[in-house]
Amino acid sequence: MEKSAPRRRETASLDPVDYPIREYVAAMAMELAGMARWDGDERLAGLLESAADLARRTASA
Incomplete structure (x- = not known):
């Protein structure tokens, strides 16, 4: 059975202003940090909050 080539995502047409990833x-x-904290996993909550902080920074070009 022949495998098909992986599909490429068409992202060039997405406008970051209209699609704030x-x-x-x-x-x-x-949200996940809050869930981790509720479950008693403070370390995971802190890591997720760090990820949120990174995501809020301006993306480097």
């Missing part, structure tokens, strides 16, 4: 990642990381 980094904002979404930051918000999701904060």
Whole structure:
């Protein structure tokens, strides 16, 4: 059976202003940090908050 080539994502047409991925990642990381903290995992919560902080920074070109 022949394997097909991996598909490439078409991202060139996405406008970062209309599709704020980094904002979404930051918000999701904060939600996950709260869940980790609720479960008693302070270390994981801290790491997720660090990820959220990184996502909030301006992406380097």
